[in-house]
Amino acid sequence: MKVLVINAGSSSVKYHLYQMPDAEILARGFVERIGEETSKLSHFFHGKTHTVSTKVEDVEKAMELILETLADKEVGVLRQISEIGAVGHRVVHGGEEFTGSVIIDEKVIASIEKFADLAPLHNPPNLAGILAAQRNLPNVKQVACFDTAFHATIPKVAYMYALPYELYEKYGIRRYGFHGISHRYVARRAAAIMGKDKYDINAITCHLGNGCSVTAVKQGRSIDTSMGLTPLEGVPMGTRSGDLDPAILFYLADKGYDAKALKALCNKQSGLLGLSGISNDMRNLEEFARKGNVRAKLAIDVFCYRIKKYIGAYAAVLDTVDAVVFTGGIGENSVFMREKICNAVTQIGVQLDYAANQNAIAKEAEINTKDSKVKIFVIPTNEQAAIANDTYELTSDKQPIVSKQNSSGNIAQKQMEIPHGRS
Numbered sequence: 001m002k003v004l005v006i007n008a009g010s011s012s013v014k015y016h017l018y019q020m021p022d023a024e025i026l027a028r029g030f031v032e033r034i035g036e037e038t039s040k041l042s043h044f045f046h047g048k049t050h051t052v053s054t055k056v057e058d059v060e061k062a063m064e065l066i067l068e069t070l071a072d073k074e075v076g077v078l079r080q081i082s083e084i085g086a087v088g089h090r091v092v093h094g095g096e097e098f099t100g101s102v103i104i105d106e107k108v109i110a111s112i113e114k115f116a117d118l119a120p121l122h123n124p125p126n127l128a129g130i131l132a133a134q135r136n137l138p139n140v141k142q143v144a145c146f147d148t149a150f151h152a153t154i155p156k157v158a159y160m161y162a163l164p165y166e167l168y169e170k171y172g173i174r175r176y177g178f179h180g181i182s183h184r185y186v187a188r189r190a191a192a193i194m195g196k197d198k199y200d201i202n203a204i205t206c207h208l209g210n211g212c213s214v215t216a217v218k219q220g221r222s223i224d225t226s227m228g229l230t231p232l233e234g235v236p237m238g239t240r241s242g243d244l245d246p247a248i249l250f251y252l253a254d255k256g257y258d259a260k261a262l263k264a265l266c267n268k269q270s271g272l273l274g275l276s277g278i279s280n281d282m283r284n285l286e287e288f289a290r291k292g293n294v295r296a297k298l299a300i301d302v303f304c305y306r307i308k309k310y311i312g313a314y315a316a317v318l319d320t321v322d323a324v325v326f327t328g329g330i331g332e333n334s335v336f337m338r339e340k341i342c343n344a345v346t347q348i349g350v351q352l353d354y355a356a357n358q359n360a361i362a363k364e365a366e367i368n369t370k371d372s373k374v375k376i377f378v379i380p381t382n383e384q385a386a387i388a389n390d391t392y393e394l395t396s397d398k399q400p401i402v403s404k405q406n407s408s409g410n411i412a413q414k415q416m417e418i419p420h421g422r423s
Ligand code: ADP
Pocket: 208, 209, 210, 211, 238, 280, 281, 282, 283, 284, 286, 328, 329, 330, 333, 334, 335
């Protein structure tokens, strides 16, 4: 069965076509700069690259271009698009309703629309991708995989903010957490590497990319995570501030900043970029810091210190920690940041093997010494393989669907084993 995985954002749509159940990638690519004059499709298949520069107005047009390309006589990998057996979509916000991936029906669509209020930059393009795929592949089952779903197991004590309770009841203001597909994937890989059952691992998973979040995983389930109502909370990120004293915002409001300016400030002008005044890209900051740039060094130090605080807090929350896992662009590639972070948290029992760390670039590796009480892993995330797997398991007849009742009704939802996807 062939499964198409779609990650539709406001300015780009990424796709992966998998042969399941082995999660073998048949083709992948992306359409970028959607809505601009200079949109571009990049398509990778059989070790070759095909690019098209053409204006792509919106997500719907991007989906059409992707499907045409996949079934193109020269560069396609399908004879016709009807060979696609199911489509899996990444959806950022599933609110409290979704504890796992689900087959999309009208109720699910209405919920994704409803939660756009909580993720205005993400859910609308995610939904546009779903609707476009439905229009182009009307007889094909579509599955939604939520970034929030893995965090549905966070207990109330960890997800409530100390605000008037009515705000939770009225507006759903609580911690939801994000990057859940990634945290789940790497936690389960870590369990597999350690020869443990997926529900027998306590881990602190650090997804450090442009967006960054840290999660406490107890017995395979998320019990706390650094991102909150939105992906703004937690550790500092490329351009996002992470945790702040909320009074800073009132103070700036008194100085004349309106809500729009404050949103832009915290989301686009802060984090590594704001601190350094140079770049949101860790590679640049490492380079500048090596050359003695004081602000680049400050940005790196603050980033590391704040991650240390989360790791320390989650070690306390978990009682015992089996593994610390690094993933995301920084976690997978930055030898320097991993060393800095691990050396800052030796109290929890991690001991880094420097040579192993040096060699672990963009590949799965154990980077602790033999004597380390706590394992340290680098695990490249593979959200698309996780989505492909959920989609396959929910839509193929070969696997039973695990149904789970939740507060909103009888929705079949899936949080299952994930094969190690190949690319
Ligand atoms: P996104 O969250 O957008 O998916 P990524 O997971 O690709 O982003 O992570 C992007 C971040 O990873 C950037 O800050 C980039 O500088 C960083 N990164 C990628 N490669 C390296 C590297 N070799 N050393 C340090 N940082 C790196």
